[in-house]
Amino acid sequence: MEHVVIIPFNTGIYTVPEASRLTRVASPRIRRWLKGYKFFSGEREHVSPPVWRGQLQPVDGALALGFLDLMEIRVVDAFLRSGVSWKTLREAERRGSELFHSNHPFCTQRFATDGRGIFVDIGPESDEPIILEIINSQAVFDAITYPFFKDLQFSQDRILERWWPLGDDRSVVVDPRRAFGQPIIADRGVPTAILSSAVKATNSIDEIVFWYDVTKSSVVDAIEFEDSLGHAKAA
Numbered sequence: 001m002e003h004v005v006i007i008p009f010n011t012g013i014y015t016v017p018e019a020s021r022l023t024r025v026a027s028p029r030i031r032r033w034l035k036g037y038k039f040f041s042g043e044r045e046h047v048s049p050p051v052w053r054g055q056l057q058p059v060d061g062a063l064a065l066g067f068l069d070l071m072e073i074r075v076v077d078a079f080l081r082s083g084v085s086w087k088t089l090r091e092a093e094r095r096g097s098e099l100f101h102s103n104h105p106f107c108t109q110r111f112a113t114d115g116r117g118i119f120v121d122i123g124p125e126s127d128e129p130i131i132l133e134i135i136n137s138q139a140v141f142d143a144i145t146y147p148f149f150k151d152l153q154f155s156q157d158r159i160l161e162r163w164w165p166l167g168d169d170r171s172v173v174v175d176p177r178r179a180f181g182q183p184i185i186a187d188r189g190v191p192t193a194i195l196s197s198a199v200k201a202t203n204s205i206d207e208i209v210f211w212y213d214v215t216k217s218s219v220v221d222a223i224e225f226e227d228s229l230g231h232a233k234a235a
Contacts, residue, residue, distance in 0.1 A: 010176050011066040011067060011176055012066050012174075012176030012180055013064055013065075016030050016063050016065070019065050019070055022174070022183070022227065023070060023077065025074075025077050030065075033051045033073065034051070034052070034063060050142060051072075051076060052103055052104060054066070055068055055069050055103075056106075058061075066102055066181075068103075069104070071106070071152070071163065072106050072161075073106075074113050075107075079111075079118065083113075084117075090119070092118040092134055093105060095121065096111075107159075108158060108160070118133075118134060119133050120130065120134055151166075154162070162174060163175075165183070165228075166225055170221050171185050171186050171187065171201075171215075171217065171218040171222075172184070172186070185214055185221070188213065188221075192222035192225050193226060194225070196222050196226035198211070199223060205220070
């Protein structure tokens with residue numbers, strides 16, 4: 001009997017190469033973060049467990065990722081690049097999972113880092129949010145910005161809903177409820193990859209505007225977004 005994998009409509013689905021392209025994190029790193037890996041230190045073999053549990057089961061034996069996995073990759077990568085240690089990161093993931101009852105704690109609240117610890121806003125919306133340092137559980141009051149989350153949109157209960165990779169004043173959106181989470185033009189649903197490829201094939205933005213019934217600014221946004229992805233960092 002053929003095995004059928006059912007993907008919830010609001011989950012999104014990405015292969016590892018697709019996730020690598022969108023996050024600019026190398027595929028081997030993504031696989032290690034989601035599957036864990038073994039390594040030797042001296043003569044002893046050690047096991048590094050997955051950083052978090054993915055949303056989806058493998059599809060035809062291949063690792064599959066959901067929208068929250070995609071965003072978790074971005075946050076983990078941002079924390080590591082800012083100097084947060086793996087020990088701190090894993091402890092934050094563990095404590096956050098317990099605190100918010102979620103396999104993707106970095107996607108349920110707005111996290112920020114000062115390069116030493118990881119913080120999460122647990123207070124109501126205000127000019128002076130309550131910040132809990134989840135490593136030491138010490139409450140502090142400070143105006144902490146969230147540079148890694150400025151392009152993300154959350155629901156009223158702070159669940160991550162969509163990603164505006166060029167900013168929410170531009171037309172490109174990644175929404176797990178639409179086009180299986182592929183980047184699209186928000187008001188028309190046309191994939192950015194299609195628009196960008198079409199312009200390169202015709203060398204005419206005006207023709208693509210006519211063919212796909214989109215605005216010229218949307219096509220420009222699609223081209224800018226696709227060109228910005230570049231190549232993922234090395235493992």
